[in-house]
Amino acid sequence: MRLKYEKPVITKVETGFMNKFGSSPLYARKIRKDIDGVSVEELVERFGSPLFVISERKLRENYKRLMQAFSSRYPNVQLGWSYKTNYLQAVCAVLHQEGALAEVVSKFEYEKARKLGMEGHQIIFNGPYKPYEALKLAAEEGAVINADHFDEIFELERVAQELGRQIKIGIRLNMDTGIYPQWSRFGFNLESGQAMDAVKRIASGDKLSLNGLHCHIGTFILEPEAYAREVKKMVEFAYEVEDKFGYSIEYIDIGGGFPSRIKLKGTYLSPDVLIPSVEEYAEKITQALYESLRPGDFPKLILETGRAIIDEAEYLITSIVASKRLPDGRKAYVADAGVNLLFTAFWYKFNVELAQEASGANEPAVIYGPLCMNIDVIDEGSMLPPLEKGSRLVFSPVGAYNNTQWMQFIEYRPNVVMVMEDGSVEVIREKEDLSDIERRERLPEKLKLK
Amino acid sequence: MQRIAQLAINEEGFVFDPVQGESFTVNQTGLLIIKALKEGKSQEEIIRELVNRFEVDEDKARIDLVDFIEKLRSLNLL
Numbered sequence: 001m002r003l004k005y006e007k008p009v010i011t012k013v014e015t016g017f018m019n020k021f022g023s024s025p026l027y028a029r030k031i032r033k034d035i036d037g038v039s040v041e042e043l044v045e046r047f048g049s050p051l052f053v054i055s056e057r058k059l060r061e062n063y064k065r066l067m068q069a070f071s072s073r074y075p076n077v078q079l080g081w082s083y084k085t086n087y088l089q090a091v092c093a094v095l096h097q098e099g100a101l102a103e104v105v106s107k108f109e110y111e112k113a114r115k116l117g118m119e120g121h122q123i124i125f126n127g128p129y130k131p132y133e134a135l136k137l138a139a140e141e142g143a144v145i146n147a148d149h150f151d152e153i154f155e156l157e158r159v160a161q162e163l164g165r166q167i168k169i170g171i172r173l174n175m176d177t178g179i180y181p182q183w184s185r186f187g188f189n190l191e192s193g194q195a196m197d198a199v200k201r202i203a204s205g206d207k208l209s210l211n212g213l214h215c216h217i218g219t220f221i222l223e224p225e226a227y228a229r230e231v232k233k234m235v236e237f238a239y240e241v242e243d244k245f246g247y248s249i250e251y252i253d254i255g256g257g258f259p260s261r262i263k264l265k266g267t268y269l270s271p272d273v274l275i276p277s278v279e280e281y282a283e284k285i286t287q288a289l290y291e292s293l294r295p296g297d298f299p300k301l302i303l304e305t306g307r308a309i310i311d312e313a314e315y316l317i318t319s320i321v322a323s324k325r326l327p328d329g330r331k332a333y334v335a336d337a338g339v340n341l342l343f344t345a346f347w348y349k350f351n352v353e354l355a356q357e358a359s360g361a362n363e364p365a366v367i368y369g370p371l372c373m374n375i376d377v378i379d380e381g382s383m384l385p386p387l388e389k390g391s392r393l394v395f396s397p398v399g400a401y402n403n404t405q406w407m408q409f410i411e412y413r414p415n416v417v418m419v420m421e422d423g424s425v426e427v428i429r430e431k432e433d434l435s436d437i438e439r440r441e442r443l444p445e446k447l448k449l450k
Numbered sequence: 451m452q453r454i455a456q457l458a459i460n461e462e463g464f465v466f467d468p469v470q471g472e473s474f475t476v477n478q479t480g481l482l483i484i485k486a487l488k489e490g491k492s493q494e495e496i497i498r499e500l501v502n503r504f505e506v507d508e509d510k511a512r513i514d515l516v517d518f519i520e521k522l523r524s525l526n527l528l
Contacts, residue, residue, distance in 0.1 A: 005506035008480035008518040010465070012525065013473040325517055329524030361477070386514075 007360045007386040027362065029385060032353035032394045035315055036419040040355035040392055043417065048431065049319040049392065050337035052403065052416040056094060058313040059399075060421075063098045066258075066305055069282035074289060076298045080124040082256055083109040085306025085400050086314075090418050090428035092116055095309070101144075103304045107134035110143075124253070124302070126172065126214065128186060135159055139167050146170040146214035146253065148187055153201055153208070160207035170212030170253065171198050173237065177217045177229040187215065190233060196240075203245045210247045213238055216255025216304065220264065220347075222274060224281045228288035230254055235292035238299070253302035254285065260311035260397050263349040265380075278308060307400040314399030316342065317355065318378075320391045321370070331365040333387060338369015338376040341413065342398060343405040345378045355392035358385040367393070370411060403429075408437060454487050454527055467527065474525070479504060483518055487528075493519075 033039055036055045043051055063079070070077040080103030081095040087109060092102065093116060102113035105127030113123050120141020128148045130138070135152070136159045138145055147153050147169055160167045172187030173195050188195040202208045213234050217226055231254060238249040258281055261271045289301065318337035326332050339345050352367070362383035369376040378395065387393075406413060416429035458466040463481045465474040476484060479500065486496045493515060500511040522528045 002505045003478070003503060005500075005504040005510075006477050006479055007514050008477065008483050010474050010476045010480050010484075010518070010521060010525065010527075013475060323517065325520035325524065327524065329521060331517075388510075 009361050009363065009386070011361060011363070028383070029358070029362065030351070030353040031355075031357065033355060035394070037423055038419050038425055040317055040394060043425065044317060044319070044392060046425070047415045047417055047427065049317060050335075050341060050414045051317045052314060052341075052398065052414065052429075053317060054088075054091065054314045054399065054416065054418045054428070056418050056420050059091065059094050059310060060098060062309045062313055063095055063100065066278050066282075066303070066309060067099075069279045070286065070301065070303065073282055073286035074298070074301055076300045078251075078300055078302050080253070080302055080304045081309075082304050082306030083112065084404055085256075086310045086403050087112055088403055088416060088428055089116055090426070091310060091399075091403075096122075101302075107131050110134055110138060114141075124304075126304075132159075136162065139163060144170065144212065144251075146172045146187075146212065147198075148172050150198065150201065153198060153205075157205050157207040166206075167208050168211040169202070169208050170214050170251065171195065171202075171210065172214045172216075173234065175215065175217075175230065175233050177226040177233070179218050179221060179223070179226045181218075183216065183218050190237060195237065199241050199245060199247075203247075210241060210245070211249060212251040212253060213249060214253040214255065214302075217257060219257050220259045220307070221257040222259060222276065224276050224284040227254060227281060228284040231285055231288040232292050235289065239294070249299055251300040251302050252289075253304065256304040256306050256308075258305050258308035260307050260400060262311065262351070262397055264347055265349055310399035311397040312399065314397065314402075316395040316398045316402075318393050318395060320387050320389055320393070322389065323387065326366070330381075331363050331384070331386075333365060333367050333384075334370065335367050335378060335393065336370055337395075337414075338371045338378060338411075339373075340369065340371055340376075340409050340411055341402060341406050342369075342378050342395065343402050343407075344398065344400065350379060350395045351397070352379055352382055352384075353394040353396070354385070354387075355394055358387060358391070360386040371409065408432070412437070454484065454522070457484065457488065457527070459484060459488075470526065474527075479514075480518065483515065484522075487522075 035053050079100040081100040083104050101122050101124055102118045103124045104110045104113050120143045123143040125138045125143045125145045132155055135155055139159045156169055173190050174184045174187045175190040176182055188198045202210050215230055217230050234252050241247055259275050261275050263271050316337055318335040320333050321336050322334040324332045362385050364381055365384040366381055367379040369378050412432040415427055415431040418426050418428045456468055463476045483496055497511045501508055
């Protein structure tokens with residue numbers, strides 16, 4: 001009788017190194033056979049590989065948890081769903097159903113939100129470039145507009161003139177909150193007096209009226225205290241403006257930037273230790289509001305949280321298509337998904353789970369994507385058991401920015417599916433074929449080959 | 451193949467390399483391959499031996515053997 005086969009493995013015996021973690025890295029492995037109860041293998045059989053999988057349940061839960069954290073502490077809270085983080089229609093629609101406004105940063109995103117069924121007044125229009133016609137349409141339709149620079153204020157004055165009525169606008173501020181690098185390229189600087197100059201300009205033109213303040217201090221902010229500093233400065237500035245110019249500041253929009261639970265490259269601690277909970281952010285922010293606001297005054301607190309809501313609600317299933325041995329002895333795998341689909345691979349050390357049991361000891365392995373580019377690495381080093389061709393891996397979290405910043409470079413973009421709350425699976429973005437990529441191309445007659 | 455000829459191997463899969471002073475552990479399939487290489491057997495012979503002794507087909511045994519040999523090379527054992 002033949003013995004059970006195991007892939008041949010040789011391991012160097014290292015002495016003198018202590019392993020401070022409990023389990024042996026040689027046998028510890030993470031297995032995920034299903035996503036919300038639907039087996040990974042079944043998903044791949046039905047929809048192919050690679051495959052993005054979004055959990056409707058998790059998406060709604062994340063929204064509710066964030067809103068619960070804030071609205072249990074402050075009476076006037078609104079979320080503006082950050083379209084750029086993930087603007088797949090199904091994702092936006094779930095969040096709009098939950099009550100989120102649309103937070104858009106370009107004409108394209110504005111059109112997307114309108115087409116999905118959002119009214120102008122349900123849209124927050126941010127960003128450094130709002131073409132004149134988009135600005136005018138947004139003003140006509142009653143969108144919340146946050147001006148980024150003086151030229152935009154001048155353009156809005158022109159719009160007001162053309163519409164024959166005063167327009168309410170907000171302005172974006174930038175400020176020192178102790179976060180490095182300071183995001184100073186967007187909006188008006190607070191400390192230098194530029195922001196106050198903008199308010200003076202708005203007042204002297206008398207075609208606009210200021211009713212809101214917006215700010216965004218950065219991305220993946222691990223320090224809740226930075227938001228407390230932001231809120232304090234915004235509220236102080238709001239009162240200064242109200243007292244000097246008679247405006248009523250109806251909303252304080254503190255932007256986004258809350259992290260998701262993922263290890264960033266270059267960090268040592270695990271995300272469970274490093275990443276504060278949304279409740280900690282809510283506590284610091286609302287505490288700062290109560291310390292700065294005058295009694296009885298509750299301006300609307302707008303959040304533009306993107307990553308912390310969608311990131312952990314999406315997974316990418318990928319298949320191993322080849323394996324090789326690197327000159328330094330490390331094992332390398334080629335997967336059918338690369339940085340073309342996982343833009344965040346440049347910053348994230350993803351959580352990599354096996355979709356099936358695997359026998360044999362772990363060894364250090366690197367996972368490459370399918371691109372003929374040296375930078376196409378989706379995992380720079382994990383302890384993985386021997387993986388056969390066709391093995392599936394599940395990468396997470398991948399919900400933030402990948403479905404908006406993915407690139408069509410030598411590969412088609414795959415199906416994106418949503419596992420619905422009732423356990424059914426819907427395709428929410430069909431995989432591409434050649435016609436999608438070439439639809440806009442025109443080949444001049446004389447260049448036609450046959 | 452000289453260096454591999456000098457390896458000291460026990461039946462439990464403990465391997466000592468007197469040239470570099472390093473120790474290794476191998477599993478049963480790895481042990482079979484190292485012993486066979488030590489005896490100067492060809493890759494085709496080793497594949498046949500793997501297929502005879504273990505529940506594996508020829509194609510898979512060949513892929514894994516090639517990878518294992520690359521690994522030995524990276525450890526300076528070949």
